[in-house]
Amino acid sequence: DTGVSQDPRHKITKRGQNVTFRCDPISEHNRLYWYRQTLGQGPEFLTYFQNEAQLEKSRLLSDRFSAERPKGSFSTLEIQRTEQGDSAMYLCASSLRDRGLWDYGYTFGSGTRLTVV
């Protein structure tokens, strides 16, 4: 397994356009998270999936943002009608929660850097 993969690595888009990012987690991981990080700040939680179910969404996730994880494998994050304030690094992470309810912690992907011009 090559870890958590994110695609694309970089995306430049014009304001008002829609963009979609993809995350492929570690194959045996059942939990998947999306975070957003702006320059000089720590990552901020956006949303989280356990298998295919989206269990938590941050208030940061406006109605222009939508995330899916069909079949509990890869996930997509779509931003509609992008704004300049959406410019950030979008990080995906995955983790494994076992039957004993223990979670072994995150593995992050390298992120997708979005620039809205």
Place this chain on the structure above:
Amino acid sequence: GQNIDQPTEMTATEGAIVQINCTYQTSGFNGLFWYQQHAGEAPTFLSYNVLDGLEEKGRFSSFLSRSKGYSYLLLKELQMKDSASYLCAVRDSVDNAGNMLTFGGGTRLMVKP
């Protein structure tokens, strides 16, 4: 609410020791993590504390005091490659509500020759 504080920047000399502090006020607590993040790269896991005390892993050690809401990351024998941001993060739940981490703003460490 959740509040995690750490210094914005620190500078240290190659070969020296540096301590990066983190204080937190969170609604729950189920562990504190330290991550290292080089510019433009993903955060990578360094350490995890859930009980009070010191966890040592090679040149890196992390300390936790739950009663004080305080942790520190200690880096010994600093190397130039240790120049990076260090992120403190708290996990505040253990049940089906999730495993979300709340991150501090990060401490940018610059190691000078």
